[in-house]
Amino acid sequence: MARTIKEIYNEAVRERNKRLELSEFSSDSKLSIMNGLTWAFSAVIYSFEALLDVFAIDISNAINSRINGTPNYYANALLQYQKGDTIKVREDGLAFGYEVIDETKRIITQVSYSESTSDVNLDNKLILKVATGKKGKLSAISAEDLLLVNTYINRIKFMGTRIEVTSLKGDVLIPRVSVYYDGAVLESEIYDLIDEALNEYIMNIEFDAGIYVSKVIETIRKVKHVTDVHIDTSTIPEQGIFVACYDSDGCIGLPEKIDRLIYTNSGYIKESTCAGEEKELPNFRQSIKLIIDKG
Structure with missing residues (x-):
């Protein structure tokens, strides 16, 4: 890692002061010719060391990406x-x-x-x-x-x-939760905002990243007019964050409730199309129960 200009300068001054033939040029003034030259050469050395750091990183990245068999x-x-x-x-x-x-x-x-x-x-x-x-x-x-x-x-x-x-079809995300809102807008507008937020979450998630219950709930909770997101354990069907995964034969399995974290089979998630293999799986609007918050 490159040293700072001040570190290089101080080391140069210490080395210079060790030499008797240069003692007559010793000065504490920053404006002296000798100190000025020392500072200038320190800046040149710093630039060279910084360049070497960048070169070392580039070479390391190139080697790591070209190692065969990894x-x-x-x-x-x-x-x-x-x-x-x-x-x-x-x-x-x-x-x-x-x-x-x-x-x-x-x-x-x-x-x-x-x-x-x-x-x-x-x-x-x-x-x-x-x-x-x-x-x-x-x-x-x-x-x-x-x-x-x-x-x-x-x-x-x-x-x-x-x-x-x-390469599998996308795993289907089913956020079956109760969403409380302030009642200031129509249900249809709340559903539109939640759809938009969840699709943005899907858009930004990294490939094969973990799906966290807390992040899905937080995504819904941040929607304007939403006051709370609740998983009601007394309802039928059971509430929670579920994921239904496809297998290698193209058949989709039963929705699996996420305890805290799950890694998808395909590497990515999507909303149910409510057609074909997914006709029995609810989309975001069908999964979410809206309730006006009177508290």
């Missing part, structure tokens, strides 16, 4: 995948790439990774979750495209590495 290596490789193009691998197997870079063919926009273990295989398996689209409007990659992606990753992976690439 989870980050495979995640970056998936982001570089170009549908329909043939990858070229170097003869030594240490690098790969496309002859022409075409970002319009890159269908993978989000990647996360984790490792899983089993009693059958001693080696860990690297699981890579992928999705396409923009944050807040993510979707699963089609089965046909996922087959091509797995062929691509199997070609560049290192011998003996166990990798599974998955």
Whole structure:
């Protein structure tokens, strides 16, 4: 880490004072020629050290992102995948790439990774979750495209590495809660504001991030005119923050109540479409019970 100009200057002065041949130039004045030159050269040395710090960070980041065989290596490789193009691998197997870079063919926009273990295989398996689209409007990659992606990753992976690439439909968020509001506006306006807040929450959440009950409730509580958010344990159906997850066959499971935190199967969440597999799952408006706060 670069020293400050003052630290460099003070060290230079101490070193200078050790030399008898320079003792006659000793002066406490900041305006003396010798002190002025010392300060100027201290500034030059500081600039050089700061430049070295930036260079070291850039080199470290470049090395970390190019280490072959690490989870980050495979995640970056998936982001570089170009549908329909043939990858070229170097003869030594240490690098790969496309002859022409075409970002319009890159269908993978989000990647996360984790490792899983089993009693059958001693080696860990690297699981890579992928999705396409923009944050807040993510979707699963089609089965046909996922087959091509797995062929691509199997070609560049290192011998003996166990990798599974998955891409699932978004997990459905069901905020079944009682929301108290001040009664100053119509119910329809409150529902619109809550929908907007929850969709903004979905838009800003990182891919494969944890879904916290407290953050979902806080998102609703911050809505204008909302006075309180309550989970009523006496109601039927049961209230709480629920998530329904798709499996690898495209079938959605029963909603699971979140105790405090949950990590989604797909890596992202969305509102129920109330159609197809999700026809029995309520959307945000159907999940939330509005109550005028008379207290």
